[in-house]
Amino acid sequence: MKAVTYGIRIPYSQAEIMRKKLISLGVIDHSLAFIREEENLIIPIVLTMKEAEKLLSSYHEKVNLEIGEFTFLNIQKSPNNLQEALEDIIPEDLQMFVPKSYDVIGDIVVIDIPPEITVYKKIIGVELLSIISSVKTIYRKASPVSGQKRIRELDFLTGEKKCSTLHTEHGIKLYVDVCDTYFSPRLGNEHHRVALSCKNREIIADLFTGVGAFPLHIAKKHDVTIYAIDINQRAIECLEESIKINKLKGKIIPINNDCREIINEIPKTNRIIMNLPSHSHNFLDVVCNIMQPGGILYFYHFVNAENAEKETQQILEDGLKRNAWKISKIVNFHKIRESAPREIHVCLEVEVSPL
Numbered sequence: 001m002k003a004v005t006y007g008i009r010i011p012y013s014q015a016e017i018m019r020k021k022l023i024s025l026g027v028i029d030h031s032l033a034f035i036r037e038e039e040n041l042i043i044p045i046v047l048t049m050k051e052a053e054k055l056l057s058s059y060h061e062k063v064n065l066e067i068g069e070f071t072f073l074n075i076q077k078s079p080n081n082l083q084e085a086l087e088d089i090i091p092e093d094l095q096m097f098v099p100k101s102y103d104v105i106g107d108i109v110v111i112d113i114p115p116e117i118t119v120y121k122k123i124i125g126v127e128l129l130s131i132i133s134s135v136k137t138i139y140r141k142a143s144p145v146s147g148q149k150r151i152r153e154l155d156f157l158t159g160e161k162k163c164s165t166l167h168t169e170h171g172i173k174l175y176v177d178v179c180d181t182y183f184s185p186r187l188g189n190e191h192h193r194v195a196l197s198c199k200n201r202e203i204i205a206d207l208f209t210g211v212g213a214f215p216l217h218i219a220k221k222h223d224v225t226i227y228a229i230d231i232n233q234r235a236i237e238c239l240e241e242s243i244k245i246n247k248l249k250g251k252i253i254p255i256n257n258d259c260r261e262i263i264n265e266i267p268k269t270n271r272i273i274m275n276l277p278s279h280s281h282n283f284l285d286v287v288c289n290i291m292q293p294g295g296i297l298y299f300y301h302f303v304n305a306e307n308a309e310k311e312t313q314q315i316l317e318d319g320l321k322r323n324a325w326k327i328s329k330i331v332n333f334h335k336i337r338e339s340a341p342r343e344i345h346v347c348l349e350v351e352v353s354p355l
């Protein structure tokens, strides 16, 4: 963009002294680029003609300067975030809908664009691509997560048309297919926390493993055997890729099946992870079939923010009781993130035993 404003034309031989003087007076317009002519430099200023003439009257005799109107080029400043990048693109009354956050999964961004500004989706994609240098592909969330595989529709906005990427979490490389598997980069700390609580030589089952983030974190740290189960074939393929590229202490056994179908295939376990928050309570029969008495269960649940701990405990207790098991000790309860307005994603970690 160009701007017509006042500037000072001065021969190069005297330009440096004048530039320093103008800096000390604080009158250079730093949003505009200097003009370089064959013999002269033209410096843009923030003064009117009158102000400039008055300020520089004493210099007219010493230096060969000319004050006048010139056409300068605007200096493009790179925006720091999406809000800044869209400042001049999205009307002011819609600026509040510009997302402040988005998921960065490897070199792919998945952004939730509110319906009020969906018409600007392509330009939002282009701007995002230009402000995050490590990113190659931009998708928009086009539906909520749904179905047995817990995946969502994605709308490709711009960049390289691809679904697979390598995401790094606490130094662990995860192969992720953003189109055909469930993955949330917001669970990184939870994967790490669970890994820290495991011990060498344990047998562990992750009943809803997705791309296998929990097993990879655990096997990176401990010499364990982990059965990583998922009904989604693509998720298990991703896990198999990740196993090849990470140096692991433990052994991961990927199984592509319904976790209910594998109860006779795996030995009794010391720990079980159940991160299928909306339905975990429907699979407690599986837990009671493959858990050693006194084993640790990580029970994930979506629950109303008020009374979250009591409600989660109740639903778990009821489910275990139906299978003649009980909570023998509460180890930990914590909130992971907000999953919807007034709803939170929680983990209740308990020791379980037969009644």
Ligand SMILES: C[S@@+](CC[C@H](N)C(=O)[O-])C[C@H]1O[C@@H](n2cnc3c(N)ncnc32)[C@H](O)[C@@H]1O
Pocket (backbone or CB within 6 Å): 148, 149, 150, 182, 183, 184, 187, 207, 208, 209, 210, 211, 212, 213, 214, 229, 230, 231, 232, 235, 257, 258, 259, 260, 275, 276, 277
């Ligand atoms: C919320 S995602 C798992 C996320 C994963 N644990 C993580 O931390 O990234 C739930 C997963 O459960 C799988 N799933 C759903 N029902 C299942 C079943 N009956 N048996 C095995 N896997 C199932 C889905 O395919 C999906 O990948």
